[in-house]
Amino acid sequence: MRNYDLEFLKRFSLVILFLLAVMVALIFAGIHLGKSIPPEVSKSAQQQTVNRIAPTGSVYAGAEGDLRKQAAADAALARAKANVAFGGTLDGKVIYDGLCGACHKSGSGGAPTLAGGQFKARLAKGEETLIKHAIEGFTGAAGVMPARGGNPSVSDEQIKATVEWMLAQ
Ligand code: HEC
Missing domain, CATH: 1.10.760.10 (Cytochrome c-like domain)
Known part of the structure; x- marks a missing residue:
């Protein structure tokens, strides 16, 4: 091999080494960032969760249920009034x-x-x-x-x- 070919090979391998080092650094930076950002939940996964935990139904308690609801609301109002000083x-x-x-x-x-x-x-x-x-x-x-x-x-x-x-x- 001629002398200037050797010189070229030396410089070229140095450049390659430098680029390799940059690549490794970028890989680690990427891993680090990927860990520090919370993963995004996809819309469909979210919808599935909501569907899963949705109540299966409600109870209609008829007129008596309405009366009880009214009574509970009245009691809450009375309690709120009692909170007023004196x-x-x-x-x-x-x-x-x-x-x-x-x-x-x-x-x-x-x-x-x-x-x-x-x-x-x-x-x-x-x-x-x-x-x-x-x-x-x-x-x-x-x-x-x-x-x-x-x-x-x-x-x-x-x-x-x-x-x-x-x-x-
Ligand atoms: C922790 C003690 C304390 C309680 C409880 C308190 N006061 Fe007083 N009050 C003072 C003191 C001390 C002064 C005199 C302030 C001054 O003139 O330096 C004062 C002054 C006053 C004055 C005159 C204010 C003026 O401009 O000269 C009025 C009116 C008054 N109080 C009404 C009330 C009322 C109504 C209550 C109950 C809801 C009450 N205070 C409860 C300590 C109290």
């Missing part, structure tokens, strides 16, 4: 005794009490403002009044009634 009463005294009094009876944490006209002084802000502060919470010089007395299920109307009751005392 059974939804608009009696300020009940809410005051059950919630606000915890602070406003003793004056703990700087809460103004009903005694001694402490609320008279605050009435200067206007009743609307006091109700707003009781609903949204208020931090004044005396302390922290939590929003809705700390019970978010007390409604705006209930707070209004309670503040009115407190002011009336």
